[in-house]
Amino acid sequence: MSFSRRRLLTTTAAGLGAASAGPFFIRDLRAEDFIKVAGIHDTSGGLDIYGKQMVATMDLAVNEINAAGGLLGKKIKLINYDPQSNIQFYTQYATEAATKEKVAVVHGGITSASREAIRPLLKRFNTLYFYNTPYEGGVCDRNIFCTGSTPAQTVEKLVPYVMKKWGKKVYTIAADYNYGQITAKWVKKYTQDNGGEVVQTDFFPLDVTDFGPTIKKIQAAKPDLVMSALVGAAHISFYRQWAAAGMNKQIPLASTTFGNEVVITSPEEHNGIIVAFAYLEGIDTPVNKAFVETIHGKYGIPHMTELATMTYHGVHLWADAVKKANSIDRMKVIGALEAGASYSGPAGKTTIDAKTHHTVLDVYIGEAKDKKFNVLESFSQQAPADTAAVCDLKKNPNDNKQYVIDVKT
């Protein structure tokens, strides 16, 4: 398949293109003055709560790089697409970014489904791709860098911590999709490894809002702690109904997903919940304090999550690699990133793991307290052990799939 012969007739195509993407084609006249970078994040629809802050941090990172003189003597031009929480638009915008805008890199995707929609496309069109969301792990593809944490990195630290604190009998509730399913398996594995027992695991579709029956089932099971991997707006109801039943005073909660929920729930509902992420707003470093201040102030985002902070790290990791490679050529940049690229920012130090194209990152255990998370303990430079068990891009550079990680319990 050759797309190049069509360039000859681009003028005609621009006319047709104007119908579906009017505002863009005028800017193309001066395209060579910029290095174009695309962000594809849902800023409307059900996922906008994350998408908006990811767009903000991406904008911040790009502005910082431009203020410091840009890259290779050029300014970065950021093109944002809003796929409206609809997979179909990911396909369309990724194709547009790669083939029409010819961007140097695409950052984006929130759900795993959206990542898997655009990953093969961007590989086909030879466009570098950064996915900055914590996810279930297992993606093995040399064209993508996954900067978010995976369950093994966070669950491994969280489970022993809360078991030591609260007890050995665990009840798991998780969102019913790949991420929740795999997280639940890791919870089970680490609980057993630490001499405990998961008495029950319940899965909830992402639109369930009524947790009454479950709360009663949990009471009947009498666990020492509840491990939550609930996700999304509907599932916030669980924390409310849990507190309304007075259960938050009875059985403690731990989670690897309770993040932005801290803004939406009240202190009575969330105080005491213990979480583990690769980033928490309460990280006590000057870099993070400045970062949080800018995001709150200039961008009006009330609370920063790992997704948005890792997006910020991701953009900087890419920019540093471009400088090092002295080129935006995809293979050269990948080479520079694989050569142990590392960035220290608000989330601490993030290092690219060449074998998996995931990151070695700092993990923080924190406690929700009055709409914030206090850092209780931090673990520096945790390797992506789960993906590493199935993926070795040094050995198999042509690998191109998401492995299902077999969690041995």
Added chain:
Amino acid sequence: MDYVIILALQICSAVASLVLISLGLAVIFGMMRVINLAHGEFLMLGGYAAITAFNKGVNLWLAMLVVAPLTVGLFGVVVERLVIRHLYGRLIDTMLATWGLSLAMIGFVTVVFGNTVSGISAPLGSLTIGAYRTGAYEVFLIFVALVLLAAGWSVLRYTRLGLIARGTMQNAGMAAALGVSPSLVYAVTFGIGAALSGLVGGLLAPLSGVVPTIGAAYIAKAFITVISGGAAILSGTAIASGLLGTINTAATFAFTPVIGEVALLIAAVILLRILPQGITGRFFRRAL
């Protein structure tokens, strides 16, 4: 024994919650043969009204019980005048228009409030039943559902408004015969239906929180409950809620929440196949 009580309570709670989320829709459907697909967003708006008022310093109960229904009721009257009025007798068109309205409301609320509005905690604390605890507020909602049904029944049975309403349910021309303009009856009905939705939206906010898209979680269930119930506003809704709520909860306890949900949906499909006009289309035809 405790477990049986708690199970029974949970079933009551599920039934009450179906009654609550369906009632506003049922009033509008029963009286006007209008399916308001923006019903979920009316509930959402009630939640936002209550929370906004509360955050502005209004007493929580006042915010939920007065501000929410008033706001949404007024909004309903405006919607009726601007949109619904032009579409009477065109069931499908009203469904489409109210659906457009629902999308627009989601968009509008997102633009105005964003999507990180803090919720309010449920008041009243918790109850202890043997070894179990449950939210006192959930029990309060069961009580509210009963009160609303009883109040609705009394109004329909004993007041002049109820007489007019019953007349209109039987025959749209009846209101005119009673010397009341049907246009006024419709505006008032839609307003009352909307106010009920607002009230319920306000009451549910402490349990479900508010996000612009929360309406989607309610509308399908409310729609299915009302249509399964049939034309009689109160008894239809109550019976359908009782049946579907019990099936849902029993299946959730026995299996998983998904199976509970699917059991509810399958029950509704079978019900409609057996009784194509809904429960009260066949039985209890003269009920309210």
Added chain:
Amino acid sequence: MSRVLPMAGNLAVLLVGLGVLFGLPAYAETYLIINATIFASFAILAVSLALIWGYAGILCFGQAAFFGLGGYTYAVAAINFGDTTGAAVLAVALPAMFAALLGYFMFWGRISDVYLGVITLTVSLILYRFVNQTAGEEWNIGQAPLGGFNGIPSTPILNWPGQPGEQLAPENIFSLAVGLLILVYFGCKALLATKFGRIVVAIRENETRVELLGYDARVYKLTIFVIGGALAGLSGLMFANSVFVSPTMFSLPVSGQIIIWVIIGGLGTLIGPVIGCIMMQVLTNWLGTLNQVPGFGWVDPNLVLGVILVVFVLLVPRGLTALVSDTYGWLAQRLRSRPPTAEPDAAAQPETAP
């Protein structure tokens, strides 16, 4: 209106269709080809509802059920078979069979109107719920994991019949989608011109009378419903080849979107919904590129779509096609009646005496 106009219309549609089919791949950029492929797959879906709602009067609130079923059948079968040809056939056949079952259940139960709407809606919700919770390994069908919320990202692309491994290139998928759309469009036109098609339209007008004339309306409704289901399945197959299958294919917003295309384009026409579909796709696609500055200036697509829908139902209830032809008729009349009298209303009055 004379017979000349519809003929000219068909010819125009055919020319535009063939122009896109052969013109676009030669001139347009890749992203336009991909977009056009998705538009064409959806346009087939629009035709499927235009047929059963616009002509047979069956308002199906769950057309997405057949769409999703088509996509999933294709993905699961293609992963298991290796060769995709059989999978493609199944992707049309299985939704058709499902439509036959559901249609039998509804039409033999004499369910119509809003009750039919609720049942179709509920059935699509059941499928949505079911597929959404299939993330676990116990939900593998043969080689194919159903994948739950994430769908089946590894949906195979169609291969040339009999040559597994020889995948169709994006241009081929595009040609297939547009070619199928043209076929489906004229196929439906031809179908509606037959005796069967005319009886189906008569059922929409007055089902009781059709029965009193001795036609079993249920059989006709079931047949057209099955055809609609098969077309929706075909659309799902093409969508699976241009994006991939995920549970959102079954979701309420998808069903809703189809209804919006039909109402905006014009109920009771075939070309209207196709135009409505493409217009709405272009519009939502464009809305997603507007938010260039974070922090302010968000245009919420929901708000725009909602307002459009309300405005159309209130002011343009017969859709764009009717608006265009009415405007054309009005202009023609203005031009013709200019010399002696300019009172077109007066001439139209006497016919409607009570």
Added chain:
Amino acid sequence: MTTPILETRGLTMRFGGVLAVNGVDFRLQEAELRCLIGPNGAGKSTFFKCLTGQLKPTSGEVLFRDQNIAGALSYAIARHGMGIKTQVPSVFDGLSVRENVWLAAARVHPGRMAERKAEEAMQRVGIGHIGHRIVGQLAHGQRQLVELAMVVAPEPDLILLDEPAAGMTDDEVDRLVELIKELNKSHALVVVEHDMQFIRRVAKTVTVFHQGAILVEGDVADILRDARVRDVYLGKQAA
């Protein structure tokens, strides 16, 4: 004694507590023309609906050509050879007159034949000149004629006409009377009508319905002199 084309035995239709049709025994011979009269609400239209399958009778038998069709579906009864013009014209408002009649003819005749039969039926009823018009835009009387043409086109054995003359002009009524007489040469007909002038012009035998049952049956002249019949109608008027 010849076998009747239509016979009902104890035909009963109950709606909740109301007996709309109450144990009706009715007989109609081949090629007979019968008029049904009775005050509003006497059960005439309900009786028709039980015959055509639009309603499923609560009890009783309907023998059409010796076959019990009680409870059968309308389309099956129509295929058996029964045609009805309903009280409120039941036509396809969105379609042209020609399409309306063609749909009726096409059930029995294939292809070109259907078109010819439809054309014939339109001529017979006198609507040949308005074949291109959309039915929804016609006056009430004309819509009645369209429905009549639809009943005639497939040439059923038994024709039921529910208030065919309502809303017609004098000219149209004249043509209707001619048509009914002509149809009666080869078809059996049952006609419900209120207009006594009309009844006098077409009827030989009349059946009077009252409160869901047959009050009296007989020759048209006798019936119209019958005191009970007058009471029924006058009582209605007095109330």
